[in-house]
Amino acid sequence: MTIPPIQWFPGHMAAAMRDLARRLESVDVVVEIRDARLPLTSANPALAQLVGRRAHLLVLAKEDLADSGQTARWVAYFERAGLRALAVRGKEQRSVQRLLRLVVAAAAGRPSARAMVVGIPNVGKSSVINGLLRRAAAKTESRPGVTRDLRWFRLSPGLELMDTPGVLLPKIETAEAQWRLALCGAVPADRFDPEPVIAAFGAWLAGRGAADVPADLAGFAIARGCVGRGGEPDLQRAAQMYLRDFNHGKLGRFTLDEAS
Ligand SMILES: Nc1nc2c(ncn2[C@@H]2O[C@H](COP(=O)(O)OP(=O)(O)OP(=O)(O)O)[C@@H](O)[C@H]2O)c(=O)[nH]1
Ligand SMILES: [Mg+2]
Secondary structure, eight states: OOOOOOOOOOOOHHHHHHHOOOOOOOOGEEEEEEEETTTTTTHHHHHHHHHSSSSEEEEEEGGGGOOOOHHHHHHHHHHHTTOOOEEOTOOOHHHHHHHHHHHHHHHHHHEEEEEEEESSSSHHHHHHHHHHSSOOOOOOOOSOOOOOOOEEEEEETEEEEEEEOOOOSSSSHHHHHHHHHHHHTOOOOOOOOOHHHHHHHHHHTTTTTTTTTTOOHHHHHTTTTTTTTOOBOHHHHHHHHHHHHHHHTTOOOOOOOOOO
């Protein structure tokens, strides 16, 4: 099945990119958040470019939704490439405290350090900041495009963190990147047709012989009671339910970009 092109680059993202570049002067550390399910596809080269000569930390967030063996391989891969990388779960104190130690170490020597948290939409930037602050200071929601402004949060007298809006590239190049980003929640539900996206995931699963994961949407609809008056499967409603289940880890843990 061919997937109709999926793109999302509203005006607020272009504005955010300009704001980010403008605010860089006062930043010591760039914390780049990616989705542990998409360690390559969830990178935004335009954001990585902001790093320049600053300290750079690469965080694979939502690690509870990714395959843990794959996550370990990816962290090792990035470390070999010379990056400081770690996997976190935004709501788990142990993992965000590890991140905090790395941010402090990256800012070593500076009496007051400022770290900017960047990444694609819905990847868990604000959740990581809340985890570090131990309170719900930054607004989080299960849809992309929640954070709209750049905002500083004071973690301690010597450390401030900036939450930033999620930013995608103006053009998501390949169909593969498009369905993967849509499936993992980086694109709003009303910006794509979920059925071909789920079909593409089904084909990916089939290629791995993952027979225990529901991939046929009609079967999933019937199993979940998503049927019309005549008993026919309601595919549109089932597709939204499928995406929700996928992003809550109810279908299993998947790393779509695979480390060799
Ligand atoms: N399972 C899981 N869900 C997470 C994790 N971190 C964040 N989430 C969920 O992902 C959704 C998005 O989280 P946010 O922190 O708002 O993401 P964001 O990157 O700030 O999003 P934007 O501001 O829209 O760019 C929310 O529903 C969070 O509860 C995580 O580590 N694991
Ligand atoms: Mg946010």
